[in-house]
Amino acid sequence: xxxxxxxxxxxxxxxxxxxxxxxxxxxxxxxxxxxxxxxxxxxxxxxxxxxxxxxxxxxxxxxxxxxxxxxxxxxxxxxxxxxxxxxxxxxxxxxxxxxxxxxxxxxxxxxxxxxxxxxxxxxxxxxxxxxxxxxxxxxxxxxxxxxxxxxxxxxxxxxxxxxxxxxxxxxxxxxxxxxxxxxxxxxxxxxxxxxxxxxxxxxxxxxxxxxxxxxxxxxxxxxxxxxxxxxxxxxxxxxxxxxxxxxxxxxxxxxxxxxxxxxxxxxxxxxxxxxxxxxxxxxxxxxxxxxxxxxxxxxxxxxxxxxxxxxxxxxxxxxxxxxxxxxxxxxxxxxxxxxxxxxxxxxxxxxxxxxxxxxxxxxxxxxxxxxxxxxxxxxxxxxxxxxxxxxxxxxxxxxxxxx
Amino acid sequence: xxxxxxxxxxxxxxxxxxxxxxxxxxxxxxxxxxxxxxxxxxxxxxxxxxxxxxxxxxxxxxxxxxxxxxxxxxxxxxxxxxxxxxxxxxxxxxxxxxxxxxxxxxxxxxxxxxxxxxxxxxxxxxxxxxxxxxxxxxxxxxxxxxxxxxxxxxxxxxxxxxxxxxxxxxxxxxxxxxxxxxxxxxxxxxxxxxxxxxxxxxxxxxxxxxxxxxxxxxxxxxxxxxxxxxxxxxxxxxxxxxxxxxxxxxxxxxxxxxxxxxxxxxxxxxxxxxxxxxxxxxxxxxxxxxxxxxxxxxxxxxxxxxxxxxxxxxxxxxxxxxxxxxxxxxxxxxxxxxxxxxxxxxxxxxxxxxxxxxxxxxxxxxxxxxxxxxxxxxxxxxxxxxxxxxxxxxxxxxxxxxx
Numbered sequence: 008x009x010x011x012x013x014x015x016x017x018x019x020x021x022x023x024x025x026x027x028x029x030x031x032x033x034x035x036x037x038x039x040x041x042x043x044x045x046x047x048x049x050x051x052x053x054x055x056x057x058x059x060x061x062x063x064x065x066x067x068x069x070x071x072x073x074x075x076x077x078x079x080x081x082x083x084x085x086x087x088x089x090x091x092x093x094x095x096x097x098x099x100x101x102x103x104x105x106x107x108x109x110x111x112x113x114x115x116x117x118x119x120x121x122x123x124x125x126x127x128x129x130x131x132x133x134x135x136x137x138x139x140x141x142x143x144x145x146x147x148x149x150x151x152x153x154x155x156x157x158x159x160x161x162x163x164x165x166x167x168x169x170x171x172x173x174x175x176x177x178x179x180x181x182x183x184x185x186x187x188x189x190x191x192x193x194x195x196x197x198x199x200x201x202x203x204x205x206x207x208x209x210x211x212x213x214x215x216x217x218x219x220x221x222x223x224x225x226x227x228x229x230x231x232x233x234x235x236x237x238x239x240x241x242x243x244x245x246x247x248x249x250x251x252x253x254x255x256x257x258x259x260x261x262x263x264x265x266x267x268x269x270x271x272x273x274x275x276x277x278x279x280x281x282x283x284x285x286x287x288x289x290x291x292x293x294x295x296x297x298x299x300x301x302x303x304x305x306x307x308x309x310x311x312x313x314x315x316x317x318x319x320x321x322x323x324x325x326x327x328x329x330x331x332x333x334x335x336x337x338x339x340x341x342x343x344x345x346x347x348x349x350x351x352x353x354x355x356x357x358x359x360x361x362x363x364x365x366x367x368x369x370x371x372x373x374x375x376x377x378x379x380x381x382x383x384x385x386x387x388x389x390x391x392x393x394x395x396x397x398x399x400x401x402x403x404x405x406x407x408x409x410x
Numbered sequence: 411x412x413x414x415x416x417x418x419x420x421x422x423x424x425x426x427x428x429x430x431x432x433x434x435x436x437x438x439x440x441x442x443x444x445x446x447x448x449x450x451x452x453x454x455x456x457x458x459x460x461x462x463x464x465x466x467x468x469x470x471x472x473x474x475x476x477x478x479x480x481x482x483x484x485x486x487x488x489x490x491x492x493x494x495x496x497x498x499x500x501x502x503x504x505x506x507x508x509x510x511x512x513x514x515x516x517x518x519x520x521x522x523x524x525x526x527x528x529x530x531x532x533x534x535x536x537x538x539x540x541x542x543x544x545x546x547x548x549x550x551x552x553x554x555x556x557x558x559x560x561x562x563x564x565x566x567x568x569x570x571x572x573x574x575x576x577x578x579x580x581x582x583x584x585x586x587x588x589x590x591x592x593x594x595x596x597x598x599x600x601x602x603x604x605x606x607x608x609x610x611x612x613x614x615x616x617x618x619x620x621x622x623x624x625x626x627x628x629x630x631x632x633x634x635x636x637x638x639x640x641x642x643x644x645x646x647x648x649x650x651x652x653x654x655x656x657x658x659x660x661x662x663x664x665x666x667x668x669x670x671x672x673x674x675x676x677x678x679x680x681x682x683x684x685x686x687x688x689x690x691x692x693x694x695x696x697x698x699x700x701x702x703x704x705x706x707x708x709x710x711x712x713x714x715x716x717x718x719x720x721x722x723x724x725x726x727x728x729x730x731x732x733x734x735x736x737x738x739x740x741x742x743x744x745x746x747x748x749x750x751x752x753x754x755x756x757x758x759x760x761x762x763x764x765x766x767x768x769x770x771x772x773x774x775x776x777x778x779x780x781x782x783x784x785x786x787x788x789x790x791x792x793x794x795x796x797x798x799x800x801x802x803x804x805x806x807x808x809x810x811x812x813x
Contacts, residue, residue, distance in 0.1 A: 054729030054737045086725055086737060088762035121722025122763045230726050305708070306808055313809025319524025322489055323633050326457030334457045334489060359491035360525045399802050405709055406716025
């Protein structure tokens, strides 16, 4: 996956507005010169942050006139009552004034501690600095939306069509409070292709479902998760018809999957990236339920951290997933690498331990990249998700997050 | 709650059979001189250990003839196939021979690593030593069933009736892989009262539901969980009629609740005991769903560990519980102590932070015993559960459990 060079008609900036200490980048704007078709997916948590509620309202009002997304860190503007809604609106007004748009054309995102009000003087400073710095520095924009992330996340793809090429480019952040069954953490995806609002929304929903909704760091779902797609048409390529739509969907899936995996790899305290493949379940939904139960099990995650090929914990987690699972039909495999299909070592089959050497299993589990495959032997349902271990560092990071 | 002195007609022993290193107690027998009425509740994990399957079969065959429970540590005898079932049967035969009973009268329990076969020579040694040592040393029996537990767990109560008194006494173990929605970890409860099989089973189910099914250490449900109740009638008191049945139920609830709380207090790496009270939910089931989501949230648990009164994570967890929850109607309180009702500090109300001082909140959350109360403001549903923090030590214990 490429890093972002530029996307026609989009300009971005990441600046230091005084929200974070030590002069770190903490505020970003992603803006389009012309109105965009927009789509969004939002957290399924019933406790929604003010910026989530505001953007849902604005997307419902119009999906064809959006100009920019502004993002602040440090305060999540969640559980902040009417004052929080007013601050989110005010933030959008400041951006609108700065780029000659109306407030209704602006999306806002916030990430950080729940329950604190936005420091509006610093937000004002951020809008002022970022709007003057708008350019092609996507790396700074990606860096300016980080919280406990240790590195910026970005992905871009160029799609070749008969009429020429267009670009899809996105940035995201997220490191803790990451679980599937949600929209995602913060992510802005831009494209210079021209899309209808219906195609934009359906493509984004489908792509989020196979990317952000397939990752687990710790099993918690944030109040602030959202992905916004902006399409400004400045490549002069119109995506229409089945072939082009499928091509766009495939490219968008690639960008969002890359960003999702980057989030897991940079998850809080993560030392190991686990590709978890479940197949042979009664249905895809059952496969996902089994995968999620395994991926959120503290016992499974700590065993990964400890380089312990403790397959019993994985089978036990599958057994409590609340869907049909018969250990006598199941088989479990480990392999080295991301989404690995070759070199699989069978650890469990026919209801009991398989004939494998602990040395071979340990040689796999000590790698940074491990694929765990569970065949339930019970049907055609399958899914892939990406997850990680649970380390001492995760506990340290979250034991003193606010201090 | 009292420690156990004796229960008429029951004799117990905990011995070292060579399963654990360093001469630690690792094998126990709880036996009755005469046949007992028996009841049992078993893990709801679809992956059930051989001893669970064997006991379910034996209880179904007869609930009026049971003589003893034998318990080994180190190997869980789960995911061990047909050999595992044969070993569980053989273990019961050895006990039957030693105490002059038939194998059908014996229950067996196992706890330890999943996937390893029982070391039958050591089991034979354990049965031999324990059956010769049978007496009133309940503390040794409780110690001999420990795995990562740091202390034995026992509880007893004497019930006074018009015809005299009887005793209910239980021992249990459990420290990790602890979650509600299950039977329990291993627990044996004895009584010298006389009970009908129906009363024994219904009382045990009801008591487990308000005790073991209300605790969470890490959210994982074991393959081996079970509670067995043995009633031998040797007190010459027969529990019958509504008044005596209710009295028995209340006493049994007390014993099992005490054992449950002892499990949480001795949970893996636990530094803080949290009483979690949810009320005002749409239904009791919804209250439980919200409580379980909070109690299994890694972010909530690490904040407790870090002495961080991070109420936002609790509200965010409630919001993703999958049941109706409206933050604008909810209120959250902290107080010092186990199941505390006085001295509550309000941290969150009306959709936003309440007017409290961070110092007051920190003064509460730094205590070892904290009650967290969430009023959902949405109905009459309520529940109490008991949980704990997630510490560095939990990760250490489970990162190298098998090594």
